[in-house]
Structures are given as C-alpha cells and as structure tokens.
Amino acid sequence: MDAMINETKINILLSDQPLDIKVALEAVNDGSAGAVDIFIGTVRNKTQERTVVRLEYEAYDSMAVKEMEKLAEETSGKWPVAKIAIHHRKGTLYIGDIAVIIAVSTPHRQEAFEACKYTIDSLKQRVPIWKKEIFEDGETWVAAHP
Amino acid sequence: MQLNILLFGITKEIVGQQKVKFDMPEQASVGNLLKSLKQAYPGLESLDAMLVAVNSEYGQQNQILHESDEIAIIPPVSGG
Numbered sequence: 001m002d003a004m005i006n007e008t009k010i011n012i013l014l015s016d017q018p019l020d021i022k023v024a025l026e027a028v029n030d031g032s033a034g035a036v037d038i039f040i041g042t043v044r045n046k047t048q049e050r051t052v053v054r055l056e057y058e059a060y061d062s063m064a065v066k067e068m069e070k071l072a073e074e075t076s077g078k079w080p081v082a083k084i085a086i087h088h089r090k091g092t093l094y095i096g097d098i099a100v101i102i103a104v105s106t107p108h109r110q111e112a113f114e115a116c117k118y119t120i121d122s123l124k125q126r127v128p129i130w131k132k133e134i135f136e137d138g139e140t141w142v143a144a145h146p
Numbered sequence: 147m148q149l150n151i152l153l154f155g156i157t158k159e160i161v162g163q164q165k166v167k168f169d170m171p172e173q174a175s176v177g178n179l180l181k182s183l184k185q186a187y188p189g190l191e192s193l194d195a196m197l198v199a200v201n202s203e204y205g206q207q208n209q210i211l212h213e214s215d216e217i218a219i220i221p222p223v224s225g226g
Contacts, residue, residue, distance in 0.1 A: 128225075143222035
C-alpha cells in the first residue's frame with residue numbers, strides 16, 4: 001500500500017515497494033532551481049561487528065505521512081526550497097536496498113545541502129518509523145538517536 | 147473509559163499485541179496513561195523513552211484523553 005501526498009512543492013511517499021531515485025529527482029525538478037541535493041539511505045551489511053541479513057521497517061502510516069509533510073513544510077520555511085521530496089520505504093529490505101530518499105531543489109547549492117541534511121536528520125528524530133535489524137544470530141529493534 | 151491503543155515496534159512485542167483496549171478513569175492524561183501502561187506491562191519500563199500520539203499528533207504529558215481518540219504508543223523512532 002502506498003500513501004502519497006503530492007502537492008506541487010511537496011512530494012511525500014511511504015511505500016512497501018522499491019523506491020526509485022528517478023521518481024524523486026523528477027519530483028523536485030524546477031526551473032527556479034540551480035541545485036538539487038539528494039540523500040539516499042541504503043541498507044548496510046554490518047552494525048558494529050554483527051552481520052545484517054535484512055531489515056524490517058514498520059510505520060505508523062497516517063502519522064508518518066503527516067510528520068513527513070510537516071517536516072517538508074518546516075524545511076521549506078527555513079530555506080528557499082523550490083521543491084522537496086521525502087520517500088520512505090517500509091517492509092522487508094535487504095543489503096543495498098534503498099530505505100529513504102530526500103531530494104531538495106533550491107536556487108543555490110549551499111542551501112540545498114543544508115536543507116537536505118536538516119530533513120534527513122529531523123526525519124530520524126521524529127517520524128514514526130521503526131527499524132528492526134535481523135542478524136545472522138538474532139534480531140533487535142533499533143533505537144537510533146542521531 | 148476504554149481507550150484504543152495502537153502499538154508499534156518493540157512495544158508491540160513487549161505487549162504481545164498490535165492493539166489493546168485499556169481502561170482509564172475519565173479525564174486521564176497522557177502522563178497518567180504512560181504510568182498505567184508501565185504498571186500493566188513492566189517490560190515497557192526498560193525503554194529509554196516512550197511517547198504517546200493522540201490522533202496522529204505527538205501528545206503532551208498533561209493532555210486529556212478521550213474515548214474516541216486514536217492513541218498510539220511511540221517508542222524511540224529509527225527511520226531513515
């Protein structure tokens with residue numbers, strides 16, 4: 001099931017289907033933008049010394065979409081954002097899969113970098129999505145504090 | 147009043163259900179609910195932090211709950 005909010009400026013997606021970098025980039029394409037910054041979060045094969053087999057993402061869908069939308073609006077208030085896309089995956093992910101994409105377009109590069117960093121850092125603090133790491137020898141819910 | 151509570155992540159595993167109905171006195175607050183839940187499910191005490199969402203918004207400790215509210219327990223998030 002996909003939950004999507006698609007305004008002209010803000011593009012939010014929470015999906016159990018693979019995320020597409022091209023779709024996120026197209027969503028932030030804008031004539032007023034001289035810069036596009038994109039952050040792609042992927043599943044890595046190790047946490048400390050333990051080998052990760054897969055991740056399971058769970059979301060409180062309605063609230064997660066609302067919080068992502070609020071965050072996009074907040075970022076847009078802090079920087080001159082032309083367009084912003086926040087796409088997050090849920091369900092089972094394997095090594096190398098894309099878990100999250102943040103794409104931001106702005107007139108100049110500095111603000112694109114800053115807005116993108118702020119958005120991913122804030123997402124990790126407040127959007128109600130949870131990640132379980134499944135190791136070769138056990139599993140654990142991650143309680144990440146960036 | 148009987149509250150409908152949604153559980154996610156580790157709280158779902160501790161309680162052993164995705165959804166619970168939980169009795170609280172009328173006029174109970176978010177803070178009261180957290181305290182009662184920890185008494186009912188001592189495993190929740192081990193969590194670093196636990197927030198409550200009321201109708202898809204983060205709730206305040208002193209916020210009064212109503213039977214019609216959609217309530218969710220929010221353990222530390224780990225998206226991204």
